[in-house]
Amino acid sequence: MKAMILAAGKGERLRPLTLHTPKPLVRAGGVPLIEYQLHALRRAGFDQLVINHAWLGQQIEDHLGDGQAYGVNIRYSAEGEPLETGGGIFKALPLLGDEPFVIANGDIWTDFDYASLQGGLAEGDLAHLVLVDNPGHHSRGDFCLHDGRVGDYREGEPSLTYSGIAILHPALFDGCEAGAFKLAPLLRKAMESGRVSGVRHGGRWVDVGTHERLADVERQLAER
Template sequence: MKAMILAAGKGERLRPLTLHTPKPLVRAGGVPLIEFHVRALAAAGFRELVINHAWLGQQIEDYLGDGARFGLSIRYSAEGEPLETGGGIFRALPLLGDEPFLVVNGDIWSDFDFARVRQPLAGLAHLLLVDNPPHHPTGDFHLHEGRVSDAVADQPSLTYSGIAVLHPQLFAGCQPGTFKLAPLLRRAMTDGQVTGEHFHGRWVDVGTHERLAEVEQLLAAGH
């Protein structure tokens, strides 16, 4: 299975750190955020990785190179201007092939074992969901008996972690350009084509200085 790290965001809420450094290269515990993912993917047995980028993206290529020092082969999908999650993945599909692939948001930190997702995909998507963090109390989706549906008011909700396995057919009918991933997922949910699991481990959406500090504290505690 191939993997893709989404690394095209500007990280505006992490300024001034991201004025001259792309968000995936912001460091926690002295290590760029994206490197945690790269090393975890290699440890889980992944060998082919695609990374998209836009803002200051050449710095990401310069830092990670071809991936050989991590035991990976890395290819890049340069966007120039960010295409949102859906558009960015769609642009990279020629590099990802015809089989299901893992996708990981570059601006999260987690101790999730990526080896757990290397299994057959039942449907068009499999989402890793987490408890709703304080900054997103209403959540995104409802999980019931392994199936994911859109969250509604009278059902418990969970938050999409930014980690998923997707089938290229999820993007059938899409056209090049800027578009979000969520509408594609919701369309597939109505057809019963999205499975999921509830992850209870450590996970942080590193979108602010406060949450970057939270990762620093977890790393200092030995996690």
């Protein structure tokens, strides 16, 4: 199974760090954020990777190269202008093939075990989402999880936040056209037909989108 690391974000809330450095190469504990994801995927048996990029993306290619130094093979999907999550994955589909694949945001820090995703998707499903408890900056959450099935957020029901980690089937993108578009509407459409499974990850997870959250990761690394 192939995996895609999403690395096209501009990281505006992390300025000035991201004025001259792409967000996935911002360091926590002396290590670029994207390397934590890369190493975790390799440990879990994912050695065929696709990485998309836009803002200062050549720096990512220069830093990671073809992946041999990390024990993986990396192919790149250069976007130029960001295509958002859905559009970026759609553009990379020719590199990902016809089988389900894993996606992981390049700017999260987590102890999630990617090996648990090697089983792929249940027959008929279009997506499997890894969800986490709602962080303070996103207390409303995104989706509901009942008996391993994911549905859209409903007022008054317990909710969870999408972690940025998932298995997707290429068929999720049937009918899409090239350009910038979000992933969430495609997921919600699949949820309506009962074709999205999910799991809650109760371990460490930080969406490193601000200086405060970067400092949180630094603190957790220092405590290890």
